[in-house]
Amino acid sequence: MACQRGEGEDGRPQVKKFDGFDLPTVGPISSYRLRHFEHARYWHPSNKAFVKVYAQLGLHRYNFLEGTNYRFSLLQSYNRGMTSGAARYYLSLFADCPDSGRTLPFHALVSENRIGRLDISVHIARPRCSEEQPRLCRPTYTCSPLPRWPSSEMFAQRRFYTLNEHELRNTDWVRLYLDLAHSTCDRGMTESQLSDFYIEQVAIRSLSDADPPSLDSKSLVVYMVYKDLAKDRLGEPCYRKAIIRRVYEESSRSLTFQGKHWSFSEEKEKKKKKKDKKRFALLKKRLGVCGAWRLGIDVYRKRGIRSSSTTR
Structure with a gap:
């Protein structure tokens, strides 16, 4: 967790905790190795679908563990790690409570373990006023097939x-x-x-x-x-x-x-x-490597002739 310096009510310097969700009021965002995106201003269109799914997944984690039934309403903003590969997403969203009809702000932390495939962890999902802290530990089963x-x-x-x-x-x-x-x-x-x-x-x-x-x-x-x-x-x-x-x-x-x-x-x-690999392995045993390759080339030539004739 990073910290930022500000002033308290008495005017004295005060250190405020910044856990990645809320923007720092002092200093550039880049010093926290995060980039900020808002729905209204800096939203990247290609990010919208999967980041929204991340936010819904964070709320699902809260409902799953707490036995609640909050409904996703809106993704407000998010902070993302500045790396070009797998990153952490600190998401700010709103959810509706079907019992009371109220809309509450939520935080969710989703970490990508690998990029370009489904391999992610949801560490935090909490109402914005909650004090749940991330207990980050990379699971040992992440790379299991x-x-x-x-x-x-x-x-x-x-x-x-x-x-x-x-x-x-x-x-x-x-x-x-x-x-x-x-x-x-x-x-x-x-x-x-x-x-x-x-x-x-x-x-x-x-x-x-x-x-x-x-x-x-x-x-x-x-x-x-x-x-x-x-x-x-x-x-x-x-x-x-x-x-x-x-x-x-x-x-x-x-x-x-x-x-x-x-x-x-x-x-x-x-x-x-x-099946083709198994057939080729059997041919190698019977005919040797050279004989199997020659037979394979002849088969592929015949296939090519047949496919070209059918296209005509």
């Missing part, structure tokens, strides 16, 4: 829970997690592009073997099958999959999210490449 997509037989097992239609349409964080997976991987995505994804099936698995999977599980893996409506309108392959892992760290009270997404056509292409 994501699980593979289960088979249909595995989904039928008791350690998986498939959401029914009511749960799928009324669990806000399901949609939020999908938006998070896409906006972190492609920062140029707009809100309208994110709205083109239609979720069809969701299954969850608890990371704790002692607890059965449920929507209340603190650490879990989410498996999604969804549709890209924009590609569907063009008549292109439109079905996609996503895996998002949420891990709760008890010592720091932080939530860490990791995930990836891919299309069915990409999955088929990967399977095809694996």
Whole structure:
């Protein structure tokens, strides 16, 4: 936590704490290694989609841990680390309380562990008047590989829970997690592009073997099958999959999210490449390296001739 010097009510010099959320009143912002963005003045259009998702995720962390039901209203501003890679985002936002109808200011701290993929941690989410301090500690599981997509037989097992239609349409964080997976991987995505994804099936698995999977599980893996409506309108392959892992760290009270997404056509292409590698490995054993390469070149030539003839 940084400090800044100012004057107290008695006119004497006073040191004020600055934890990254509120702007310092003395000295340049650059001395705190942060850049400030406001909705009205310095908002960068390409940042809007994913930073807004970060703010919604911070509020989700507060509701998740405190058992509240605040609704995201507005992202007011944020301070971002000056690095060009993974950075911390100190977000100032507003949320509505459905019980009282009041709108309250909130703070949220979201840290990117890696850039260009879903790998982030939410360390702080609090009402602006709260004194919760960040307990930053990099989780040991951050770089652990994501699980593979289960088979249909595995989904039928008791350690998986498939959401029914009511749960799928009324669990806000399901949609939020999908938006998070896409906006972190492609920062140029707009809100309208994110709205083109239609979720069809969701299954969850608890990371704790002692607890059965449920929507209340603190650490879990989410498996999604969804549709890209924009590609569907063009008549292109439109079905996609996503895996998002949420891990709760008890010592720091932080939530860490990791995930990836891919299309069915990409999955088929990967399977095809694996088969080709296996075939080539068998050919190497039977014919030797030179013989396998010659045979492979002949096959690719024939494929090229066929594809060119079909295009004509």
